[in-house]
Amino acid sequence: MPSLTKSETQIARYILNNEARIGLETGASLAAATRVSEITVSRLLKKLGYRGIRELKARLMAIDAEDAVRSSERFTRLLSKSDSAVIESESNAVRKLSRQMARSEWRKMAKCLYSADRVFVTGFQTVRGTAEDFARRLGIVRDAVRFVSTHEGGLVEWASPARSLPDARNALVLVDIIPYAKEAEKTCAIARRLGFDVVVFTDEFNNWAYAQTDMVFHAESKTGLFLESTATLNSLLNFANHAVAEIDPEKSRSRIDNWFEITKELDLF
Numbered sequence: 001m002p003s004l005t006k007s008e009t010q011i012a013r014y015i016l017n018n019e020a021r022i023g024l025e026t027g028a029s030l031a032a033a034t035r036v037s038e039i040t041v042s043r044l045l046k047k048l049g050y051r052g053i054r055e056l057k058a059r060l061m062a063i064d065a066e067d068a069v070r071s072s073e074r075f076t077r078l079l080s081k082s083d084s085a086v087i088e089s090e091s092n093a094v095r096k097l098s099r100q101m102a103r104s105e106w107r108k109m110a111k112c113l114y115s116a117d118r119v120f121v122t123g124f125q126t127v128r129g130t131a132e133d134f135a136r137r138l139g140i141v142r143d144a145v146r147f148v149s150t151h152e153g154g155l156v157e158w159a160s161p162a163r164s165l166p167d168a169r170n171a172l173v174l175v176d177i178i179p180y181a182k183e184a185e186k187t188c189a190i191a192r193r194l195g196f197d198v199v200v201f202t203d204e205f206n207n208w209a210y211a212q213t214d215m216v217f218h219a220e221s222k223t224g225l226f227l228e229s230t231a232t233l234n235s236l237l238n239f240a241n242h243a244v245a246e247i248d249p250e251k252s253r254s255r256i257d258n259w260f261e262i263t264k265e266l267d268l269f
Helices: 006-017 019-024 028-033 040-049 053-068 072-081 081-096 097-101 105-117 125-141 184-191 230-247 249-266
Strands: 118-123 145-147 169-177 197-203 216-219
Touching: 006 019, 006 028, 006 040, 019 028, 019 053, 028 040, 040 053, 040 118, 072 125, 081 097, 097 216, 097 230, 105 169, 105 197, 105 216, 105 230, 125 145, 125 230, 125 249, 184 197, 197 230, 216 230, 216 249, 230 249
Parallel strands: 118 145, 118 169, 169 197, 197 216
Antiparallel strands: none
16 A cells, blocks of 8 residues: 555555455446546556456456365465474564565654654554553653553543643554454544544555555564464564664663662562
8 A cells, every 4th residue: 555646545445345346347437436547547457467457356256266265274274384384474474574664654653652742552352452562562662651442441531631732742553453443443533633643553454544644554464374463463563662762762771771760669570
Protein backbone atom coordinates (compact mmCIF):
# COMPACT_ATOMS: atom_id res chain seq x y z
CA MET A 1 0.00 0.00 0.00
CA PRO A 2 2.69 2.62 0.79
CA SER A 3 4.07 2.34 -2.76
CA LEU A 4 0.70 2.91 -4.45
CA THR A 5 -0.88 6.19 -5.51
CA LYS A 6 -4.14 7.30 -3.90
CA SER A 7 -6.19 6.05 -6.87
CA GLU A 8 -4.32 2.75 -7.01
CA THR A 9 -4.89 2.27 -3.28
CA GLN A 10 -8.66 2.69 -3.85
CA ILE A 11 -8.61 -0.11 -6.42
CA ALA A 12 -6.43 -2.36 -4.25
CA ARG A 13 -8.76 -1.93 -1.25
CA TYR A 14 -11.79 -2.68 -3.42
CA ILE A 15 -10.20 -5.90 -4.69
CA LEU A 16 -9.26 -7.02 -1.17
CA ASN A 17 -12.68 -6.19 0.25
CA ASN A 18 -14.66 -7.70 -2.64
CA GLU A 19 -12.57 -10.73 -3.57
CA ALA A 20 -15.62 -12.99 -3.89
CA ARG A 21 -17.08 -10.91 -6.73
CA ILE A 22 -13.92 -10.04 -8.65
CA GLY A 23 -14.65 -12.95 -10.99
CA LEU A 24 -17.65 -10.97 -12.28
CA GLU A 25 -15.73 -7.73 -12.81
CA THR A 26 -14.15 -6.32 -15.94
CA GLY A 27 -11.54 -3.59 -16.15
CA ALA A 28 -14.33 -1.12 -16.95
CA SER A 29 -16.61 -2.20 -14.09
CA LEU A 30 -13.68 -2.14 -11.67
CA ALA A 31 -12.88 1.41 -12.77
CA ALA A 32 -16.54 2.44 -12.36
CA ALA A 33 -16.82 0.84 -8.92
CA THR A 34 -13.73 2.68 -7.64
CA ARG A 35 -14.36 5.91 -9.57
CA VAL A 36 -11.02 5.91 -11.36
CA SER A 37 -10.04 5.61 -15.01
CA GLU A 38 -9.56 2.30 -16.82
CA ILE A 39 -5.98 3.37 -17.48
CA THR A 40 -5.39 3.57 -13.70
CA VAL A 41 -6.77 0.04 -13.29
CA SER A 42 -4.46 -1.24 -16.03
CA ARG A 43 -1.49 0.58 -14.50
CA LEU A 44 -2.11 -0.98 -11.08
CA LEU A 45 -2.48 -4.50 -12.48
CA LYS A 46 0.75 -4.08 -14.40
CA LYS A 47 2.51 -2.76 -11.28
CA LEU A 48 1.33 -5.85 -9.37
CA GLY A 49 2.70 -8.14 -12.09
CA TYR A 50 -0.54 -9.02 -13.93
CA ARG A 51 -1.03 -8.63 -17.69
CA GLY A 52 -4.70 -7.84 -17.14
CA ILE A 53 -7.73 -8.56 -15.02
CA ARG A 54 -8.03 -12.05 -16.51
CA GLU A 55 -4.64 -12.99 -15.04
CA LEU A 56 -5.67 -11.53 -11.67
CA LYS A 57 -8.81 -13.69 -11.70
CA ALA A 58 -6.75 -16.79 -12.47
CA ARG A 59 -4.47 -16.03 -9.54
CA LEU A 60 -7.42 -15.54 -7.18
CA MET A 61 -8.86 -18.90 -8.30
CA ALA A 62 -5.53 -20.55 -7.47
CA ILE A 63 -5.51 -18.92 -4.03
CA ASP A 64 -9.07 -20.18 -3.41
CA ALA A 65 -7.90 -23.69 -4.25
CA GLU A 66 -5.01 -23.33 -1.80
CA ASP A 67 -7.40 -22.10 0.89
CA ALA A 68 -9.63 -25.14 0.41
CA VAL A 69 -6.82 -27.44 1.54
CA ARG A 70 -5.27 -25.09 4.05
CA SER A 71 -6.07 -27.24 7.12
CA SER A 72 -4.37 -30.31 5.70
CA GLU A 73 -1.48 -28.14 4.54
CA ARG A 74 -1.01 -26.94 8.11
CA PHE A 75 -0.78 -30.56 9.28
CA THR A 76 1.62 -31.40 6.46
CA ARG A 77 3.83 -28.50 7.52
CA LEU A 78 4.02 -30.01 11.01
CA LEU A 79 5.34 -33.23 9.51
CA SER A 80 7.64 -31.84 6.83
CA LYS A 81 9.12 -28.56 8.07
CA SER A 82 12.52 -28.90 9.67
CA ASP A 83 13.50 -26.68 12.58
CA SER A 84 16.17 -25.01 10.48
CA ALA A 85 13.67 -24.18 7.71
CA VAL A 86 11.26 -22.64 10.20
CA ILE A 87 14.01 -20.59 11.83
CA GLU A 88 15.19 -19.37 8.42
CA SER A 89 11.65 -18.37 7.44
CA GLU A 90 11.14 -16.45 10.69
CA SER A 91 14.56 -14.81 10.31
CA ASN A 92 13.70 -13.69 6.77
CA ALA A 93 10.48 -12.11 8.04
CA VAL A 94 12.44 -10.13 10.65
CA ARG A 95 15.00 -9.03 8.06
CA LYS A 96 12.19 -7.70 5.87
CA LEU A 97 11.32 -5.24 8.65
CA SER A 98 14.23 -3.12 7.43
CA ARG A 99 11.96 -2.04 4.57
CA GLN A 100 9.42 -0.70 7.05
CA MET A 101 12.10 1.06 9.08
CA ALA A 102 13.59 2.68 5.96
CA ARG A 103 10.34 4.53 5.22
CA SER A 104 10.10 8.23 6.09
CA GLU A 105 6.96 7.41 8.09
CA TRP A 106 9.11 5.41 10.52
CA ARG A 107 10.97 8.54 11.61
CA LYS A 108 7.68 10.41 11.73
CA MET A 109 6.26 7.71 14.03
CA ALA A 110 9.23 7.85 16.40
CA LYS A 111 9.03 11.64 16.69
CA CYS A 112 5.27 11.44 17.18
CA LEU A 113 5.51 8.94 20.06
CA TYR A 114 8.40 10.88 21.59
CA SER A 115 6.78 14.31 21.53
CA ALA A 116 3.14 13.47 22.32
CA ASP A 117 1.90 14.61 25.71
CA ARG A 118 0.05 11.32 26.16
CA VAL A 119 0.27 8.02 24.32
CA PHE A 120 -2.58 5.53 24.39
CA VAL A 121 -2.02 1.94 23.26
CA THR A 122 -4.68 -0.63 22.43
CA GLY A 123 -4.84 -4.12 20.93
CA PHE A 124 -7.46 -6.76 20.45
CA GLN A 125 -8.07 -10.48 20.64
CA THR A 126 -4.88 -12.58 20.44
CA VAL A 127 -2.54 -9.58 20.30
CA ARG A 128 -3.99 -7.69 23.24
CA GLY A 129 -1.17 -9.00 25.44
CA THR A 130 1.36 -7.88 22.84
CA ALA A 131 -0.09 -4.37 22.88
CA GLU A 132 -0.09 -4.28 26.70
CA ASP A 133 3.55 -5.36 26.75
CA PHE A 134 4.45 -2.59 24.28
CA ALA A 135 2.63 -0.02 26.44
CA ARG A 136 4.60 -1.07 29.53
CA ARG A 137 7.92 -1.05 27.68
CA LEU A 138 7.24 2.31 26.05
CA GLY A 139 6.33 3.54 29.55
CA ILE A 140 9.93 2.85 30.58
CA VAL A 141 11.22 5.07 27.79
CA ARG A 142 8.77 7.96 28.35
CA ASP A 143 5.98 8.90 30.72
CA ALA A 144 2.22 9.27 30.20
CA VAL A 145 1.73 5.96 28.34
CA ARG A 146 -1.50 4.08 29.00
CA PHE A 147 -3.10 0.90 27.68
CA VAL A 148 -6.81 1.35 26.94
CA SER A 149 -9.48 -1.31 26.42
CA THR A 150 -12.56 -0.38 24.42
CA HIS A 151 -14.50 -3.35 25.82
CA GLU A 152 -13.76 -2.67 29.46
CA GLY A 153 -13.52 1.11 29.62
CA GLY A 154 -15.36 2.32 26.55
CA LEU A 155 -12.55 4.88 25.97
CA VAL A 156 -13.62 6.88 29.01
CA GLU A 157 -9.97 8.07 29.10
CA TRP A 158 -10.76 10.27 26.09
CA ALA A 159 -13.87 11.92 27.51
CA SER A 160 -13.99 15.61 28.47
CA PRO A 161 -12.35 17.36 30.19
CA ALA A 162 -9.29 15.12 29.61
CA ARG A 163 -9.29 15.77 25.87
CA SER A 164 -9.84 19.47 26.48
CA LEU A 165 -6.38 20.04 27.95
CA PRO A 166 -5.03 23.15 26.19
CA ASP A 167 -2.63 22.38 23.33
CA ALA A 168 -2.30 18.73 24.43
CA ARG A 169 -0.94 16.36 21.79
CA ASN A 170 -2.27 12.84 22.03
CA ALA A 171 -1.28 9.73 20.09
CA LEU A 172 -2.95 6.36 19.67
CA VAL A 173 -0.97 3.20 18.92
CA LEU A 174 -3.16 0.36 17.66
CA VAL A 175 -1.97 -3.24 17.26
CA ASP A 176 -4.14 -5.65 15.27
CA ILE A 177 -3.93 -8.69 12.99
CA ILE A 178 -6.37 -10.83 11.00
CA PRO A 179 -9.19 -11.44 11.84
CA TYR A 180 -9.33 -7.69 12.48
CA ALA A 181 -11.43 -6.59 15.44
CA LYS A 182 -14.64 -4.73 14.58
CA GLU A 183 -13.73 -1.85 16.86
CA ALA A 184 -10.21 -1.36 15.47
CA GLU A 185 -11.08 1.01 12.62
CA LYS A 186 -13.81 2.70 14.70
CA THR A 187 -11.30 3.39 17.48
CA CYS A 188 -8.87 4.94 14.99
CA ALA A 189 -11.65 7.08 13.51
CA ILE A 190 -12.68 8.37 16.95
CA ALA A 191 -9.06 9.17 17.80
CA ARG A 192 -8.64 11.13 14.57
CA ARG A 193 -11.85 13.07 15.21
CA LEU A 194 -10.45 14.04 18.61
CA GLY A 195 -7.24 15.27 16.99
CA PHE A 196 -4.99 12.33 17.90
CA ASP A 197 -2.07 11.16 15.82
CA VAL A 198 -2.65 7.49 14.93
CA VAL A 199 -0.03 4.74 14.51
CA VAL A 200 -0.96 1.20 13.43
CA PHE A 201 1.24 -1.89 13.76
CA THR A 202 -0.32 -4.77 11.87
CA ASP A 203 0.21 -7.79 9.62
CA GLU A 204 0.93 -7.89 5.89
CA PHE A 205 -2.75 -8.15 4.87
CA ASN A 206 -4.13 -4.97 6.44
CA ASN A 207 -5.81 -2.73 3.87
CA TRP A 208 -8.08 -0.53 5.99
CA ALA A 209 -5.57 1.34 8.15
CA TYR A 210 -4.33 3.69 5.40
CA ALA A 211 -7.72 5.41 5.39
CA GLN A 212 -6.93 6.53 8.94
CA THR A 213 -3.18 7.27 8.91
CA ASP A 214 -0.01 7.05 6.84
CA MET A 215 1.86 5.67 9.86
CA VAL A 216 1.02 2.02 9.17
CA PHE A 217 3.72 -0.62 9.65
CA HIS A 218 3.50 -4.25 8.58
CA ALA A 219 4.97 -7.42 10.06
CA GLU A 220 4.87 -10.67 8.10
CA SER A 221 2.79 -13.38 9.78
CA LYS A 222 2.78 -16.16 7.16
CA THR A 223 6.13 -17.84 7.78
CA GLY A 224 5.12 -21.50 7.42
CA LEU A 225 4.33 -22.22 11.06
CA PHE A 226 1.21 -24.19 12.09
CA LEU A 227 -0.29 -20.92 13.37
CA GLU A 228 0.40 -17.45 12.04
CA SER A 229 3.53 -16.03 13.63
CA THR A 230 3.55 -12.98 15.91
CA ALA A 231 7.32 -13.00 16.40
CA THR A 232 7.90 -10.42 13.68
CA LEU A 233 5.19 -8.16 15.10
CA ASN A 234 6.90 -8.28 18.49
CA SER A 235 10.22 -7.42 16.85
CA LEU A 236 8.61 -4.51 15.01
CA LEU A 237 7.24 -3.12 18.30
CA ASN A 238 10.64 -3.54 19.97
CA PHE A 239 12.30 -1.62 17.13
CA ALA A 240 9.67 1.12 17.47
CA ASN A 241 10.37 1.43 21.19
CA HIS A 242 14.10 1.65 20.45
CA ALA A 243 13.49 4.34 17.80
CA VAL A 244 11.66 6.50 20.36
CA ALA A 245 14.45 6.04 22.93
CA GLU A 246 17.07 6.93 20.30
CA ILE A 247 15.70 10.43 19.78
CA ASP A 248 17.16 11.61 23.09
CA PRO A 249 19.46 8.88 24.48
CA GLU A 250 20.49 10.89 27.55
CA LYS A 251 16.89 11.55 28.53
CA SER A 252 16.02 7.88 28.02
CA ARG A 253 19.00 6.77 30.11
CA SER A 254 18.18 9.25 32.87
CA ARG A 255 14.61 7.98 33.02
CA ILE A 256 15.65 4.34 33.31
CA ASP A 257 18.27 5.21 35.96
CA ASN A 258 15.62 7.00 38.02
CA TRP A 259 13.32 4.01 37.65
CA PHE A 260 16.03 1.64 38.91
CA GLU A 261 16.40 3.80 42.03
CA ILE A 262 12.67 3.45 42.73
CA THR A 263 12.71 -0.32 42.21
CA LYS A 264 15.65 -0.62 44.62
CA GLU A 265 13.52 0.97 47.33
CA LEU A 266 10.68 -1.43 46.53
CA ASP A 267 13.11 -4.35 46.86
CA LEU A 268 11.34 -6.25 44.07
CA PHE A 269 14.37 -8.02 42.65
